[in-house]
Amino acid sequence: MIVSIFSLILFGTKGESKSENNVAIFTYHLIVEDEDFDEEGLNKSLPITKLSDFENEMKFLKDNDYKVISMKEFQDHIYEKKNFPPKTVLITFDDGYYSNIQYAYPILKEYNFPATTFIIGKMTEHAKPDAKLRYISIEEMNDTKDIFTYGGHTYDLHYFDDGKSRLVSSSEEVVKDDLKKLSNIGEFKYFAYPYGMYSAKNEKILEDFGYKLGFLNNNELANLNSRPFEIPRISINSMITFEDFVKFLILLEKDK
């Protein structure tokens, strides 16, 4: 992951003029307090961000006048082919951890940064109030819509079997059934593919269910010509340093 970000940085720093077409869409997952991150037993293979890193990253966006736009604004730019403002950024979260509300929401609110959280439908029923790794409930989704746009991340197909994402390996029948259950949780227009794994078969089904955009996790910048159901995103987790995050944003100020 780090290698691909650095190769992108090398590739992306050609030219001098500002670009108005590139957008950095960041993907976060779980956010934990710094002392919890250092605790024995925390599964470090999970995509985790320390709270202090998240705070520094959001502060950097604010202090350096990056334009954090909402998912609806992003959709309008893509569909209407109108140029993005310079230094445009989107903030997204995958899997629907409650820590997005507990830790990220107050910071996003302070800076007035909109964000999108892609929830795994079935997990909204597993929002145990006492668990550290608990998920966002439907009620909590409704209470935080001033900042969060909610999107889908399957109802219950977020598994990885034999090197394949279950969304990709499942039959159309199974995928449709899953999306039907997901639509009972909320009216979602945006979809993040589990593990970022896309298949054209799913694009047609998602469109039929009223989805407008589908998101990858391929560590590339998005731009005005990104296909609506193959929008690139950049994963941010404990393997990515603050310096990497900043280097990535500097790409937005360079021409492609």
Ligand SMILES: [Zn+2]
């Ligand atoms: Zn996920």
